[in-house]
Amino acid sequence: MxxxxxxxxxxxxxxxxxxxxxxxxxxxxxxxxxxxxxxxxxxxxxxxxxxxxxxxxxxxxxxxxxxxxxxxxxxxxxxxxxxxxxxxxxxxxxxxxxxxxxxxxxxxxxxxxxxxxxxxxxxxxxxxxxxxxxxxxxxxxxxxxxxxxxxxxxxxxxxxxxxxxxxxxxxxxxxxxxxxxxxxxxxxxxxxxxxxxxxxxxxxxxxxxxxxxxxxxxxxxxxxxxxxxxxxxxxxxxxxxxxxxxxxxxxxxxxxxxxxxxxxxxxxxxxxxxxxxxxxxxxxxxxxxxxxxxxxxxxxxxxxxxxxxxxxxxxxxxxxxxxxxxxxxxxxxxxGSIAHPPATVTDPDEAWPYRITQGRFPASVEARLIGPDGDVLPWDGESAGELEVRGPWIAGAYHGGAGAEPVRPDDKFRDGWLRTGDVGTITPDGYLTLTDRAKDVIKSGGEWISSVELENHLMAHPEVAEAAVVAVPDDKWGERPLATVVLRPGATAGFAELREFLALRVARWQLPERWSLLESVPKTSVGKFDKKVLRKRYADGELAVETL
Amino acid sequence: MxxxxxxxxxxxxxxxxxxxxxxxxxxxxxxxxxxxxxxxxxxxxxxxxxxxxxxxxxxxxxxxxxxxxxxxxxxxxxxxxxxxxxxxxxxxxxxxxxxxxxxxxxxxxxxxxxxxxxxxxxxxxxxxxxxxxxxxxxxxxxxxxxxxxxxxxxxxxxxxxxxxxxxxxxxxxxxxxxxxxxxxxxxxxxxxxxxxxxxxxxxxxxxxxxxxxxxxxxxxxxxxxxxxxxxxxxxxxxxxxxxxxxxxxxxxxxxxxxxxxxxxxxxxxxxxxxxxxxxxxxxxxxxxxxxxxxxxxxxxxxxxxxxxxxxxxxxxxxxxxxxxxxxxxxxxxxxGSIAHPPATVTDPDEAWPYRITQGRFPASVEARLIGPDGDVLPWDGESAGELEVRGPWIAGAYHGGAGAEPVRPDDKFRDGWLRTGDVGTITPDGYLTLTDRAKDVIKSGGEWISSVELENHLMAHPEVAEAAVVAVPDDKWGERPLATVVLRPGATAGFAELREFLALRVARWQLPERWSLLESVPKTSVGKFDKKVLRKRYADGELAVETL
Incomplete structure (x- = not known):
């Protein structure tokens, strides 16, 4: 037929x-x-x-x-x-x-x-x-x-x-x-x-x-x-x-x-x-x-x-x-996804935990999480892996240049799926939470620390205008977070106060020891924090860093 | 590329x-x-x-x-x-x-x-x-x-x-x-x-x-x-x-x-x-x-x-x-189309003329009107023709039966378009108004009379439960409308009153001369008026028809 x-x-x-x-x-x-x-x-x-x-x-x-x-x-x-x-x-x-x-x-x-x-x-x-x-x-x-x-x-x-x-x-x-x-x-x-x-x-x-x-x-x-x-x-x-x-x-x-x-x-x-x-x-x-x-x-x-x-x-x-x-x-x-709360949630306060996720995928975007060893991870809201997506409006290659065939670098595509470079979790009902770019995750003593989570908590402090957290090399732990902060005009908070503010919100071992004050966070052409620049400035000794 | x-x-x-x-x-x-x-x-x-x-x-x-x-x-x-x-x-x-x-x-x-x-x-x-x-x-x-x-x-x-x-x-x-x-x-x-x-x-x-x-x-x-x-x-x-x-x-x-x-x-x-x-x-x-x-x-x-x-x-x-x-x-x-009023209309009363149309086409449904002589007619809200549609969820053929190729009868398809068999008009901003099935249009003395328009007016009468109008042969005019009516319980209106009610709403030459009272209008398996049955009953002399 x-x-x-x-x-x-x-x-x-x-x-x-x-x-x-x-x-x-x-x-x-x-x-x-x-x-x-x-x-x-x-x-x-x-x-x-x-x-x-x-x-x-x-x-x-x-x-x-x-x-x-x-x-x-x-x-x-x-x-x-x-x-x-x-x-x-x-x-x-x-x-x-x-x-x-x-x-x-x-x-x-x-x-x-x-x-x-x-x-x-x-x-x-x-x-x-x-x-x-x-x-x-x-x-x-x-x-x-x-x-x-x-x-x-x-x-x-x-x-x-x-x-x-x-x-x-x-x-x-x-x-x-x-x-x-x-x-x-x-x-x-x-x-x-x-x-x-x-x-x-x-x-x-x-x-x-x-x-x-x-x-x-x-x-x-x-x-x-x-x-x-x-x-x-x-x-x-x-x-x-x-x-x-x-x-x-x-x-x-x-x-x-x-x-x-x-x-x-x-x-x-x-x-x-x-x-x-x-x-x-x-x-x-x-x-x-x-x-x-x-x-x-x-x-x-x-x-x-x-x-x-x-x-x-x-x-x-x-x-x-x-x-x-x-x-x-x-x-x-x-x-790729949009964060409307589920239909079962009608109380605005209960909706917040869903609304601050990256949201749910539309039907045409198929998603999977890939763990550090290449396994497909469950949608359990806890297993963190790199997000890979597939669908009719998702790229499967890059332009190869005039007259050239499209190219598919291995770090960007796997078996027809796009590797997003984003690390996160997915709940059983499909809510995606991205915690970091794969390259921005802070690998500290065999555990992952989410730079975005630290940034969000810091930016919730009334005197903080912007905060960017990046991984920096550490002899003992492999990597540790460096917190860079832009304060609002007239702010009086010191790093110690900000660290205590964070301590109420994340596990103690995730707290940054290294802190640096910035005039502004460097940004990419589309307005994202440019962490590559921050890491380079740190490596080049251009940041004034205080250790707590 | x-x-x-x-x-x-x-x-x-x-x-x-x-x-x-x-x-x-x-x-x-x-x-x-x-x-x-x-x-x-x-x-x-x-x-x-x-x-x-x-x-x-x-x-x-x-x-x-x-x-x-x-x-x-x-x-x-x-x-x-x-x-x-x-x-x-x-x-x-x-x-x-x-x-x-x-x-x-x-x-x-x-x-x-x-x-x-x-x-x-x-x-x-x-x-x-x-x-x-x-x-x-x-x-x-x-x-x-x-x-x-x-x-x-x-x-x-x-x-x-x-x-x-x-x-x-x-x-x-x-x-x-x-x-x-x-x-x-x-x-x-x-x-x-x-x-x-x-x-x-x-x-x-x-x-x-x-x-x-x-x-x-x-x-x-x-x-x-x-x-x-x-x-x-x-x-x-x-x-x-x-x-x-x-x-x-x-x-x-x-x-x-x-x-x-x-x-x-x-x-x-x-x-x-x-x-x-x-x-x-x-x-x-x-x-x-x-x-x-x-x-x-x-x-x-x-x-x-x-x-x-x-x-x-x-x-x-x-x-x-x-x-x-x-x-x-x-x-x-x-x-195929849906009748939401245009954004420019905010007054509910002004919205009604749009809402009682068949509405506007989605982008994926391309539409044209074909006149009696095969010409594509303008979207001017006045030119009436047969609606033809084209699009990714529109049929381009019928199943030919087990093992057979699909079939494309000429009265149903034309140059890749579906002939809907519906006659109507389209306004410059895409509002479709269907007046009749092509086969139900009443061709009276070189003019078209819309059976649906007559039905809608009749059904707006408080004592009319249902009304179906069909074309019947007429020696002088070719075809003339026959109005069949189901009255509500306790109704007292006669055909003369209904005809006067209609006369306030349509041109005099469109008024039916032939009237018949029904217990109920015969319906197809999906609940539409079955006009084929009505026409046959009339032809077979099974309807009690009064001429005004």
Whole structure:
């Protein structure tokens, strides 16, 4: 017997056509910092995406060809998000927070021939162009100092001029759903960046999952503010999910300062937002200094790194906004798990222990824990192992470079599963708790100490602004924790007091002996604590360390 | 460039494994009519599905083989819903409302070798067995008069005996996502029934869509009561969607009387329910006669046939339950569209015109209207044409019978699109309004008269219980409408009054001249008005017709 179902591929051109018609009146609002935001309907975005595709075709962009975007979150980036994949090319979002040499490496590795760049980012890009060997065309989006491009090798085009007068429809090709659609390089802290190439199928399925009631659960009645950048992991899937269900979008452009975010929430009244913890930390600080009405927010999703529970509580208690923690990574599109409490728990206090986990997996994300000796560990809430995941929007390889086959390094993939590099436990009902990056676990005398647990406890102290704990070599125990701390202005607590504060919360043998005061914790390009830098500073003797 | 995503198939064994672990504590509650419902956790259902698969394998069930179920909505049917597809066989739900000769035809056409049957349905099945040529094994589920099977050809097994002692895990095969998973024959009123064969892929995607916030939007906090039968169109996808997201299920078994439904809602407190209009009509009548607390219901979905707006209003105004209309058919899995009002409409009164449409399509359902001359018509809210749909959970053919290739009759499929046989309009923002079945449209003097519109207006009259309008031949106009009416007890209205009531609402030339009073409108096996029967009764002179 054969299935009698139609064989219709899951492609982004379907999502575009749907969003631009059924939800054609939904809006993309881009903050301009000048009082009057840019507003475009999904129908307009669809028409302009068609114009962009015509323009790119005229620049010679071909099926399967990576096309770079070095852009903030804005309406033109939305146009590129659909035009490039729907015409069969590959949207290659460039992470503008990366070190210049990484950016050059990535453009060369992907072999981008055309790059769309926001005018405001020309000071960043222009000096790198001579080393970006494959780039032939630059399309400048929005105002900027184009004199910086004088004499540069690539041809320079103005975005609006390029689109003007072109047809507002495009005969999008019928693509195989496994055709590449978009790519993003990891901002991994070790080795060269790794290219993850999403397919139409993976983005389509991920977009459906994002909109499932058990995930973000958004509809055309919502407006979402993705503060997470469109240049990293497709802004957690929100731009494509928006067109799937008519969700309004509020985009920050380059205005990421806490005061600007507070203002855009107050005036544009989004119902939903998504960002990494440091953004929320900054917003909370801003709101403490200057009152703003953020009551339109129904829920915010926090992810990208473990969220201090104190931050979640502050947000809810002071501002009445429900904070939902989610876990994912570039290789997982990124939605890997989300922390809604179980249905059986109705008391808010009983919900907290679930809400501060990384949450539960959706059905399409299969998960297992692998112990130090390679065994699959039980979901008993206690056995800690490296998390491995499998599913239709999970990477099974990395881009090998122009013309090369995909690569599967052994430390990243095992038997078709992605090795996440995260260590944690899973309860029998599927709640994941990640305690550490595998490389950040502190191996002390045959036991594991969780650096994240120590950090969370420290950051719950009222005088601590940030805390990062890393493993440092120890003659007796192999490794021991080093606690690095940023204090709030006017703080009076000393290390001894912080250590006693910790002693009430963790086992005595886990207490750090080594302490160091920092001005700020070094961060990666996406705002995570950069522990590699901390370990190096310690090794190089650059930290003032006090031993208790 | 190649996508680097994993190639993981969308199969029901993933949904089963997910539901039975992450949502292992969610419950399936089956009404027993004896005060104490049967309660099973998803984990138990998963374990018993494994036992059933072992048993079926021992009966020789092979990959791709149809396996019949003649069962009510109950926990054992849930077990079959997962065991049969996950082991690679094809769940063939048998519609117990069909005429006996149709049931025999269908079992022979599919070539079912094993049939699971509820004991309570043996009186229906036993007399048909001699003519069901391919059936070798009967598995009797629950109590029943097995003496009816004495001397029957197939071997008879007791379900619980067959499962007892078998392993509670099963090494489910890795299937291609296009492998057939389930089949359902249409209860079409013309010609032989047509077999629709769903694939793992189509059911998986449809389940995700059902759970999207824009569709039913259910989560593990919900309990759904699918009154729509599991023997027809997979109970609108709810059983599989439940395991995807941990949605509790309340199942009616054979207790479909309005009083039983009212009682199970009051005592089990589901948050969601789904049924055809006639079921809701019956429940409303019951609630008018005897007060029941149905306040647990957050929303109910109505589909299967056009819902009289008066019914929706009654439900909401009297009982505070939001009624959502949806459209679909066996060939569309069935979710084709759902009528949530647009985000821009916040006034409940302004929402009504949208809510009484068939609603908007999800992104995965592409739709077009085809005019009488084969042209694609615009979405202008006025041009009426036959609705055609395309998508990954839409049928592109019918089962051809055992060993035969699928068939694609021209009146059902066109260029890869499904011809729905429904006539309607679509607004620029995608709201579908179906006015008639293509064959029920009344072609009067070169114009179309909508039978459904006339019916809805008639049923809004306080003394009308049911009304069905059909086309009858007319010498002058080609066709004219015949209005058949069922009055409420104690009604005093005559046809003249009803005609004047209509005259205030539709154009004069659309008013029926022919009227007939019925005891009840004849219905198909799934509760739709059976207009074929009405037309035949008229043609045979069996109706008392009054001409105004």
């Amino acid at each position: 054969q299935s009698t179902m139609q064989d219709v591929p899951l492609t982004l051109s379907r999502i575009l056509a749907h969003g631009a018609t059924v939800h054609g009146r939904a809006q993309v609002t881009t903050w301009t910092g000048e009082g009057r935001p840019d507003r475009r309907s999904f129908a307009e975005i669809g028409a302009r995406a068609a114009q962009l595709a015509h323009a790119l075709r005229d620049l010679g962009v071909e099926a399967g060809e990576p096309t770079g975007t070095l852009m903030w979150n804005n309406a033109e980036h939305m146009e590129a998000y659909f035009a490039i994949p729907c015409m069969g090319a590959v949207l290659h979002t460039l992470n503008l927070r990366l070190a210049p040499e990484q950016l050059v490496w990535i453009v060369n590795h992907a072999a981008d021939r055309v790059v769309l760049v926001n005018g405001s980012l020309l000071p960043l890009l222009a000096p790198l162009l001579p080393r970006m060997e494959t780039v032939e065309h630059l399309v400048v989006v929005g105002p900027g100092d184009t004199s910086l491009l004088a004499g540069c090798r690539p041809a320079v085009h103005d975005y609006e001029t390029l689109l003007a007068g072109r047809p507002t429809t495009y005969d999008w090709p019928e693509l195989d759903e496994r055709h590449p659609a978009a790519m993003c390089y990891t901002s991994g802290t070790t080795g060269d960046p790794k290219g993850v190439v999403y397919s139409h199928r993976s983005i389509y399925l991920h977009s459906m999952q994002v909109n499932m009631a058990e995930s973000f659960g958004l509809t055309s009645r919502d407006t979402s503010l993705p503060i997470v950048p469109m240049f990293h992991v497709l802004a957690w899937g929100l731009p494509h999910a928006a067109f799937l269900a008519g969700i309004g979008l509020l985009l920050t452009d380059r205005f990421l300062q806490p005061a600007a975010i507070a203002e855009m929430i107050e005036t544009e009244r989004p119902t939903h937002a998504a960002a990494v913890p440091t953004i929320w930390q900054g917003l909370l600080g801003e709101l403490a200094a200057r009152e703003r009405d953020i009551s339109s927010l129904r829920a915010v999703v926090i992810g990208g790194s473990a969220c201090p529970p104190s931050l979640m509580r502050d947000f809810e208690e002071r501002h009445g906004v429900t904070v939902v923690q989610a876990w994912g990574m570039t290789e997982t599109s990124p939605l | 190649q996508s680097t995503m994993q190639d993981v198939p969308l199969t029901l064994s993933r949904i089963l494994a997910h539901g039975a672990t992450v949502h292992g504590r969610a419950q399936v509650t089956t009404w027993t009519g004896e005060g104490r419902p049967d309660r099973r956790s998803f984990a138990e259902i998963g374990a018993r599905a494994a036992q059933l698969a072992h048993a079926l394998r021992d009966l020789g069930v092979e990959a791709g083989e149809p396996t019949g179920t003649l069962m009510w909505n109950n926990a054992e049917h849930m077990e079959a819903y997962f065991a049969i597809p996950c082991m690679g066989a094809v769940l063939h739900t048998l519609n117990l409302r069909l005429a006996p000769e149709q049931l025999v035809w269908i079992v022979n056409h599919a070539a079912d070798r094993v049939v699971l049957v509820n004991g309570s349905l043996l009186p229906l099945l036993a007399p048909l067995l001699p003519r069901m040529e391919t059936v070798e094994h009967l598995v009797v589920v629950g109590p029943g008069d097995t003496s009816l099977l004495a001397g029957c050809r197939p071997a008879v097994h007791d379900y619980e005996t067959l499962l007892a002692g078998r392993p509670t895990t099963y090494d489910w095969p890795e299937l291609d996502e296009r492998h057939p998973a389930a089949m359902c024959y249409t209860s079409g009123t013309t010609g032989d029934p047509k077999g629709v064969v769903y694939s793992h892929r189509s059911i998986y995607l449809h389940s995700m869509q059902v759970n999207m916030a824009e569709s039913f939007g259910l989560t593990s906090r919900d309990t759904s009561l699918p009154i729509v039968p599991m023997f027809h169109v997979l109970a609108w996808g709810l059983p599989h969607a439940a395991f995807l997201a941990g949605i509790g299920l309340l199942l009616t078994d054979r207790f479909l009387q309005p009083a039983a439904i009212a009682e199970m809602i009051e005592t089990e407190r589901p948050t969601h329910a789904a049924a055809v209009p006639t079921i809701w009509q019956g429940l409303l009548g019951e609630l008018a006669a005897r007060e029941r607390d149905i306040s647990s219901l957050r929303a109910v979905v109505i589909g299967g046939s056009a819902c009289p707006p008066s019914l929706m209003r009654d439900f909401e105004e009297r009982h505070g339950v939001t009624v959502v209309q949806a459209w679909g058919m066996t060939e569309t899995s069935p979710l």
